[in-house]
Amino acid sequence: MTNTHLNIEAVSKSFGPVTALNRVDLKIERGSFVCLLGPSGCGKTTLLRIIAGFEKPTEGRLLLDGADISEVPPHKRGFGMVFQSLALFPHMSVAENIAYGLKLRRTTAKEQRERVEELLNVVELPHIADRTVSALSGGQRQRVAIARALAIKPKLFLLDEPLSALDAKLRDNMQIELRRLQQKFGVTTVLVTHDQTEAMMLADELVVLDHGKVQQAATPTQVYRQPANSLVADFIGAANLVQAEIGQNRQLAIFGNSFKAAADYEPGTAVNVAVRAENISLRPAQANEGSTGRVVFARDLGAFKEWLVSVKDQEIRVRGSASDDSEFQVGDLVHLTADPARLAVFPVD
Numbered sequence: 001m002t003n004t005h006l007n008i009e010a011v012s013k014s015f016g017p018v019t020a021l022n023r024v025d026l027k028i029e030r031g032s033f034v035c036l037l038g039p040s041g042c043g044k045t046t047l048l049r050i051i052a053g054f055e056k057p058t059e060g061r062l063l064l065d066g067a068d069i070s071e072v073p074p075h076k077r078g079f080g081m082v083f084q085s086l087a088l089f090p091h092m093s094v095a096e097n098i099a100y101g102l103k104l105r106r107t108t109a110k111e112q113r114e115r116v117e118e119l120l121n122v123v124e125l126p127h128i129a130d131r132t133v134s135a136l137s138g139g140q141r142q143r144v145a146i147a148r149a150l151a152i153k154p155k156l157f158l159l160d161e162p163l164s165a166l167d168a169k170l171r172d173n174m175q176i177e178l179r180r181l182q183q184k185f186g187v188t189t190v191l192v193t194h195d196q197t198e199a200m201m202l203a204d205e206l207v208v209l210d211h212g213k214v215q216q217a218a219t220p221t222q223v224y225r226q227p228a229n230s231l232v233a234d235f236i237g238a239a240n241l242v243q244a245e246i247g248q249n250r251q252l253a254i255f256g257n258s259f260k261a262a263a264d265y266e267p268g269t270a271v272n273v274a275v276r277a278e279n280i281s282l283r284p285a286q287a288n289e290g291s292t293g294r295v296v297f298a299r300d301l302g303a304f305k306e307w308l309v310s311v312k313d314q315e316i317r318v319r320g321s322a323s324d325d326s327e328f329q330v331g332d333l334v335h336l337t338a339d340p341a342r343l344a345v346f347p348v349d
């Protein structure tokens with residue numbers, strides 16, 4: 001059964017001649033964590049700003065629990081927000097920052113104290129309530145900003161690239177923390193990111209935007225395994241897009257390996273086949289063998305190995321697991337095999 005919290009109906013937004021959003025429809029489930037993901041300029045920040053009320057849609061409307069909020073100003077929407085800049089008050093203490101939204105809501109001093117204490121415990125900063133924000137580390141500031149946004153028990157929790165200023169290790173820790181907090185509070189959350197690993201790590205539902213349109217809205221696993229089109233396949237994960245042609249009985253040949261396309265296409269249809277780097281295996285090849293390529297780049301990244309293999313006029317990215325002890329060097333002739341169960345076939349646009 002669905003339980004829609006926010007319903008975004010046919011929302012479009014133009015800035016003069018630029019169409020930032022083009023009839024976006026999206027239903028956000030109560031208590032879910034939704035990530036808006038896409039390349040730079042795809043419209044994700046504009047969509048978040050429309051949800052927050054900082055921008056008005058050119059067309060379409062927003063329904064919160066069924067009520068039209070399109071005309072409601074941001075401060076009356078009751079949403080909690082965290083931006084990349086955090087926008088904390090540097091001269092105020094941690095506790096004052098967290099209590100800020102509560103004060104505006106005329107909460108009693110006792111309620112404020114209790115709520116601040118509760119949140120400081122949740123974000124694991126109970127000992128620094130009295131410090132000024134300017135004396136905190138990047139990760140601590142991040143937690144204060146999150147605590148401040150959650151203090152008002154927001155109807156929606158909105159975050160715009162909140163972790164992008166943190167170094168890789170801290171960002172990884174904060175992603176786990178953010179996800180745990182969101183689950184603990186059960187707050188409906190929308191986060192904008194251009195980092196697909198972050199989006200896959202956090203999201204219940206991943207919304208891939210491109211060219212101002214929703215290209216796919218599904219679980220991270222679905223988006224990864226069954227990308228809706230070649231834009232999504234290309235954007236998510238290390239995918240190779242290989243051109244091929246449908247033969248008789250839906251037969252297709254990729255790197256010389258033949259397999260059957262799942263969807264029904266006319267023979268002779270040109271298609272793009274998305275093949276992820278980790279779904280291709282290599283073995284040494286002989287010069288007179290078919291379906292071979294030459295290794296042009298090789299690196300060991302610790303967690304996995306990666307090669308670029310020149311096949312015809314394309315460079316194919318291939319990943320092997322760290323435990324795989326095959327060693328291919330630049331210049332080696334290799335045979336490629338794609339896992340037929342993990343291919344996605346799209347008509348050429």
Ligand SMILES: Nc1ncnc2c1ncn2[C@@H]1O[C@H](COP(=O)(O)OP(=O)(O)OP(=O)(O)O)[C@@H](O)[C@H]1O
Pocket residue numbers: 015018019020038039040041042043044045046047194
């Ligand atoms: N205030 C504005 N005035 C004019 N054009 C704008 C404005 N805000 C956004 N745009 C344009 O709308 C499009 C979508 O911008 P938006 O900031 O939503 O993209 P984004 O996906 O968040 O990109 P990024 O990841 O680079 O922040 C872009 O072409 C952008 O230049």
